[in-house]
Amino acid sequence: MKYTKVEKYGICAKGNLTQELIDKLTFLVPVMRTSYHPSRGRFTEWCRKRKVFLFNDEFPSGFLKHMKSVKVTDRTKAVIPQQCDLESLLPFQRSTVEKAAQLQSALITSATSTGKTYMIAGLCDVFRNYTVLYVAHRERIVVQTHNRLKEWFSDVGILTGKQKREGRILVSTFQSLPERSRFDVVLIDEAHHVIATSYLRKLLSTRASRWYGFTGTPEGRADRLDKVVKLVFMDNVINAASYQEGLEAKLICPVDFCMIKYYGGYTVAKSRERDVGWIYKNYLMSDVRRNDLLKLLIKELRRLNKVIVVFLGRVEHVDLLRKEIPGSFAVD
Structure with a gap:
């Protein structure tokens, strides 16, 4: 691709864009979109969306390596590093x-x-x-x-x-x-x-x-x-x-992973079956058996002197279990 008269500022390059350049730098990206159907109501689905990373006459200078011939005027200010004097680094x-x-x-x-x-x-x-x-x-x-x-x-x-x-x-x-x-x-x-x-x-x-x-x-x-x-x-x-x-380096604790499959037997309206946030709030959070199972598991692991971290999908769920589990605390 021929492209001339480009100015470079760090990771940014500037120049008059051509359609050829736009075509080269356009990607198909998977994204989620909300759609509507009379029989299903609102629902989310995956689609392929064209995305181009060019704004006015600016684009990432990393794209310059895709060009066959280019005249670049580098206007990047010289920045000279010093020796690192911080003693606390590993x-x-x-x-x-x-x-x-x-x-x-x-x-x-x-x-x-x-x-x-x-x-x-x-x-x-x-x-x-x-x-x-x-x-x-x-x-x-x-x-x-x-x-x-x-x-x-x-x-x-x-x-x-x-x-x-x-x-x-x-x-x-x-x-x-x-x-x-x-x-x-x-x-x-x-x-x-x-x-x-x-x-x-x-x-x-x-x-x-x-x-x-x-x-x-x-x-x-x-x-x-x-x-x-x-x-x-x-x-x-x-x-x-x-x-x-x-x-x-002893910066990370070794973690034991396990999966417990739980079947709640929920009945979700077809119009809501793809609304994960709504299902979580209205079914998972309020499922007493599910929460009791989680608390029982935590109690047993505590008996074995295990350090336990529980990841939850909503802040409201964190607040709910924090009140029901003695000695627990929440981190947002």
């Missing part, structure tokens, strides 16, 4: 930070509970002479990260719907981030959310020299996330720690 965390600092952009994959916040702090320290933006999709994650980063750095700001405070390191929800923002380094938590059009549009309007994403689910997904994320981060993927490595 060897694999420090190694990950050092590898990332050698790349202009990278996707860092790491299993849950392997110290992602420590690696984020490490990058903030490596780029201590520059402005850093940390962005996440949920306010709760933003507030937690803001509080942790303040343990290492004094100049940490926060930007959410409820709080606004400037700092060299700015922690923000992507919804609160103004368009056309300028930073030296951007850190994207839960980077698999870049698949969302609104998220990617906001990121591509942000000017920055270095981009680093963090995720635990980068590959093998039906929504083509693995391809899109790698293109956004220019195919630079750093594997920080797997679940097994987290176990060996």
